[in-house]
Amino acid sequence: xSEQATSxxxxxxxVRICRDLIRIDTTNYGPDVAGPxxxxxxxxxxxxxxxxxxxxxxxxSEPGRVSVVVRIPGQDRERGGLCLHGHLDxxxxxxxxxSVPPFExxxxxxxxxxxxxxxxxxxxxxxxxxVRRMARDGVVPPRxxxxxxxxxxxxxxDLGSHFLVKEHPELFDGITEAIxxxxxxxxxxxxxxGGQQRAYLLQTQEKGIAWLTLTAQGRAGxxxxxxxxxxxxxxxxxxxxxxxxKWPREFIVSxxxxxxxxxxxxxxxxxxxxxxxxxxxxxxxxxxVRGTLQDTANVTMLDAGYKHNVIPQHAEARVDCRYLxxxxxxxxxxxxxxxxxxVEVRVEHSDIAIDAPFEGDLVEAMTAALTTExxxxxxxxxxxxxxxxxxxxxxxxxxxxxxxxxxxxxDIDFAPMFHGxxxxxxxxxxxxxxxxxxxxxxxx
Numbered sequence: 001x002s003e004q005a006t007s008x009x010x011x012x013x014x015v016r017i018c019r020d021l022i023r024i025d026t027t028n029y030g031p032d033v034a035g036p037x038x039x040x041x042x043x044x045x046x047x048x049x050x051x052x053x054x055x056x057x058x059x060x061s062e063p064g065r066v067s068v069v070v071r072i073p074g075q076d077r078e079r080g081g082l083c084l085h086g087h088l089d090x091x092x093x094x095x096x097x098x099s100v101p102p103f104e105x106x107x108x109x110x111x112x113x114x115x116x117x118x119x120x121x122x123x124x125x126x127x128x129x130x131v132r133r134m135a136r137d138g139v140v141p142p143r144x145x146x147x148x149x150x151x152x153x154x155x156x157x158d159l160g161s162h163f164l165v166k167e168h169p170e171l172f173d174g175i176t177e178a179i180x181x182x183x184x185x186x187x188x189x190x191x192x193x194g195g196q197q198r199a200y201l202l203q204t205q206e207k208g209i210a211w212l213t214l215t216a217q218g219r220a221g222x223x224x225x226x227x228x229x230x231x232x233x234x235x236x237x238x239x240x241x242x243x244x245x246k247w248p249r250e251f252i253v254s255x256x257x258x259x260x261x262x263x264x265x266x267x268x269x270x271x272x273x274x275x276x277x278x279x280x281x282x283x284x285x286x287x288x289v290r291g292t293l294q295d296t297a298n299v300t301m302l303d304a305g306y307k308h309n310v311i312p313q314h315a316e317a318r319v320d321c322r323y324l325x326x327x328x329x330x331x332x333x334x335x336x337x338x339x340x341x342x343v344e345v346r347v348e349h350s351d352i353a354i355d356a357p358f359e360g361d362l363v364e365a366m367t368a369a370l371t372t373e374x375x376x377x378x379x380x381x382x383x384x385x386x387x388x389x390x391x392x393x394x395x396x397x398x399x400x401x402x403x404x405x406x407x408x409x410x411d412i413d414f415a416p417m418f419h420g421x422x423x424x425x426x427x428x429x430x431x432x433x434x435x436x437x438x439x440x441x442x443x444x
Contacts, residue, residue: 008136010129010438011431015112018125018430019105020044021088022114028089028154038151041088042066045149048128052135061163065151069164069171072134074143080176081144082362083398084441085389086124087153087160087181090116097421111424118417120181122425123404124149126433130441141441146175150389156211156349161392169396177362178393179440182384182418183402184366184433186377188410189281192267196410198377199265200370201285202363203402205254205383206391207292208328208353210321213346214238214339215314223309232304234342235315239299241338242319247294250324254381255292257358261380284413291385295323295331318348322385325353351391356399365444366403369436374407386418405436 007013024044026037042058045068049056056070068088074081093102093115100106102115111117131147133139148171152160164171183203191197216238218231249272251259263270263278270278279286297319304315323331328350336345357363358381367379390400406429408414417423 008132010133010434013132014125014129014430014434015427017048017128018112018117018121018425019107021121021124022105022112022116023103025103026089026116027092028152029092030155031152031159036064038089039064039066042068042149042151045088045124045128048132049135052132054131054135059164059168061151061159061167065159067151067160067164068149070131070147071171072131072141072145072147074141074145076143077174079143081146081174082141082441082444083146083148083172083175083178083393084127085148085150085161085178085180085393086120086127087150087389088121088124089152089154089160090119090121091154091419093421099422102423107427110428111426112430113422113424115423117423117425118414119419119423120404122406122430122433123181126404126430126437129434130437133438134441139442142444144174145441146172153389156209156351157389157392158349161389165392165395172393172396172398175396175398178390178398178400179362179366179403180388180390180400181402181404182386182388183382184370184405184436185414186374186406186408187282187285189262189266191265197265198374198407199262200374200377200379200405201258201382202358202366202379203384204356204358204381205252205292205325206354206387206402207322207324207383207385209349209351209387209391210323210328210331210347211349212319212321212335213348214317214319215344215346216316216342217314217344218311218342220313221311223311227311230311231313231315232311234340235304235317238339238343239317241340242297242335243299245297245334245338247296249294252292252324252383253355254358254383255289258289258380258382261378265378284415288385288415289382291322292324292383295321295327296385297321297331297335322387323353325355328353351387352394354391354394354400356401362401362444365440366401369439369443370405372439373432373436403440405433406430407432
């Protein structure tokens with residue numbers, strides 16, 4: 001499974017480790033389906049840590065759901081520590097949809113392709129390469145460094161980050177801040193002079209999560225007989241109302257600051273009602289930003305019926321809702337009203353919205369690490385429309401940021417590859433991110 005380790009240079013190791021991890025199929029189908037992949041990936045990570053003299057701990061919440069933890073003591077044990085964390089699981093990939101096999105880590109066109117290349121085995125590899133470097137070179141970080149590779153993030157983290165926070169909170173003693181996935185990647189935007197400016201999106205906020213099941217009940221019957229109590233129809237009407245609903249816009253702090261600073265860089269004016277041109281400058285990241293302008297509700301799964309000529313008595317749909325800070329109760333009330341009396345709304349999983357300040361020593365250190373490697377770059381705050389394991393850590397008072405640093409080519413459509421098809425990460429972006437992360441953890 002593992003490629004031959006021929007170099008201990010972190011920039012070479014990050015490529016090897018990323019490919020090794022992608023080749024381990026860690027698909028997470030949900031809490032009731034545990035494959036061998038997550039445990040295999042955890043064993044791989046643990047072996048890589050032990051090889052350089054570290055002593056990781058493995059925590060198995062349920063069979064096959066394994067998280068890896070190692071703590072590196074810092075120079076100042078009294079100072080609040082930093083948690084550097086990633087997740088080892090990935091969302092499913094239908095190989096027929098891909099142009100390359102999703103679990104072979106094909107390297108072509110200067111990129112590593114495969115499920116997890118973007119979310120988030122690229123960052124896992126950057127973390128692991130840097131921790132191995134520190135152990136080999138005897139680097140002692142300025143403060144305690146808690147390194148965790150979580151299981152189960154893609155199903156909400158109940159068997160990963162939330163499990164550790166609830167059952168083993170002592171692991172996080174003294175930890176005050178955390179960094180993880182999604183933020184830190186670059187976008188290239190136009191300037192008024194006709195040039196281009198690279199900007200890095202540093203994630204400071206996350207929307208909350210509400211994963212819902214909508215169930216409609218009706219009268220079963222023969223497909224040839226008129227039926228005015230059809231469960232599928234009841235459900236379809238509810239979903240149509242939900243899809244047509246216009247959620248009101250609200251500009252939270254990070255979104256407003258992102259838009260204002262982007263307007264200054266590009267010279268593009270905008271209003272709260274008309275910002276299409278402005279956010280269009282963000283390329284593939286536009287969707288993530290649009291997702292933070294209001295609450296959202298997207299239908300993701302349907303299940304109804306079992307034979308062509310039988311009207312079923314019930315039908316179900318799954319809806320992925322994401323809400324802005326403070327909106328959870330209003331969102332659920334709105335969904336229930338839109339669903340109507342014939343459809344039951346059940347919350348399957350929920351998690352909080354989180355907020356971190358775009359200021360302070362850690363933000364300054366992340367900014368310095370990026371601009372040292374990429375002089376002249378702009379650093380912009382943004383809110384993540386999805387969610388990360390920082391939600392669980394926030395329950396212990398840990399302030400979390402999204403910072404997986406990648407300097408990307410201007411023409412790569414990066415953000416849509418999260419949970420998308422043909423994920424790929426440029427090799428040079430991995431090398432860049434490894435250098436940036438080294439500067440950060442060695443100095444902050």
